[in-house]
Amino acid sequence: MSSVGVMGAIFNLNHPAHTVDWEFIHLSVANVIVIAVMLIVFVLAVVLPFPGAASRQAARGRGGSS
């Protein structure tokens, strides 16, 4: 089986898109997944600590520089 065939076996795209319908909202499942991932990434970017941020803040609190 060719590599194209293997990939095709994982993702069968030979059908109309699956959609999510709610009132007037009509979205493909692929777009819903991308929007959900964007929201997850946004929340993680806000809550996850940045490497070295705490030590820089502490250095400034001591009046030093880093």
Added chain:
Amino acid sequence: MSSVAPDPPATHAPEKSWTVKVREAGVAALPPEKLLPDGQPTYVASWIYMFGVASIASLIVIIGSGSILALKGPAWWHYTGVGHFFNSIHLWSVELFFFAMVVHLWGKFWMASWRGGRSRVWITGAVTFLVAIPCALTGYVSQQNFDAQWISTQAKDAMNSVGAGAFFNLTNFGQMYSYHVLLLPIAVVGLVGAHVLLVRKHGVVPPFELARRKAALATAPSAGGEGSPAGTDGGAQS
């Protein structure tokens, strides 16, 4: 016998040429240490501040891969593996560009990043987002396949319904390709350049807490003041 008196010394400065005026205005607005800083405020050490530069990184890959595709022509990716590779790089860098730009937009919206005289920063960013959409959509109709034909015939109805079909003909491949590889990319890159220069001029918007403390310090009586507490000056370099 008469004598000629020497000319009096000039009392006014010579008129500056336009190049001098432009140079002085440019240096006044963006001195070198502001244009190319070697540090950022401490509050920039957060993941949410990374998505602007992620958008720019994606845009660089878009321009690079798109330039290679433009050199080889719009049909190249259909009949060579290398062409298909660069076409995929181009597509996925565009996907990343919009992904990063949307998260960047959300972050800046909830920070109200138009604060502190940064309205032009916000406006150039918003207009960049709006111009990038047709820039990407004209790529869909430049694919040279049935997908492009389907999209162009559907989209032309949308253009005609708003009266723009006479100026923006989706079924005219030459026009769409020119928009996609020249006119709209120039607009996007120009707007991004203006956006970055405005960010450098006004500085990265501080979080709300810092902005509040800074305003309180500015209005507080100066007696006994020892300078701003740690992390409150909004311009602290890390």
